[in-house]
Structure formats: structure tokens, C-alpha cells
Amino acid sequence: xxxxxxxxxxxxxxxxxxxxxxxxxxxxxxxxxxxxxxxxxxxxxxxxxxxxxxxxxxxxxxxxxxxxxxxxxx
Numbered sequence: 001x002x003x004x005x006x007x008x009x010x011x012x013x014x015x016x017x018x019x020x021x022x023x024x025x026x027x028x029x030x031x032x033x034x035x036x037x038x039x040x041x042x043x044x045x046x047x048x049x050x051x052x053x054x055x056x057x058x059x060x061x062x063x064x065x066x067x068x069x070x071x072x073x074x
Contacts, residue, residue, distance in 0.1 A: 023063060032059050 019032060019041060035041075039056030047058040 021059075021063065030063055032062060035059070 016034065017038075019035070021032075021044070035057075037056055039053065040059060041056070042053050043056030043058040044060045046053045047060045
């Protein structure tokens with residue numbers, strides 16, 4: 001069974017999966033919106049460890065931005 005009738009492949013193409021990310025220094029939740037690709041998670045992990053991968057956009061700065069604003073208000 002195909003996951004998307006518009007594609008002739010069995011690759012997943014339209015599923016949405018929630019992301020739960022934790023950072024010891026992080027604050028309250030951050031809405032990361034709908035990401036373009038699962039590779040965004042891989043890029044975020046790679047950036048956290050000082051690396052990069054060929055695809056995806058890291059959301060690490062979005063998590064850090066939220067934490068910085070909480071510290072400034074607190």
C-alpha cells in the first residue's frame with residue numbers, strides 16, 4: 001500500500017510526526033511549526049555536536065532564542 005497516491009513509491013511523503021526535543025538548559029515549550037523535512041531533526045542534532053549534514057535546517061537556534069528571552073524576562 002502506498003502512503004501517498006500521488007507518488008508511485010512506498011516512501012513516506014505526507015505524514016506529520018510531533019517533535020519532542022529536550023535541552024538541560026532549555027525553558028518552556030517552543031512551537032517549531034511544521035518542518036519541511038525530517039532532516040531538520042538530523043541537522044539540529046549535528047549542529048548541537050558541532051557538525052553538519054547535507055540536508056535539513058537546524059532548529060537549535062530557535063530553541064536557544066526562546067531560552068534567552070526567558071532568562072532576560074526572569
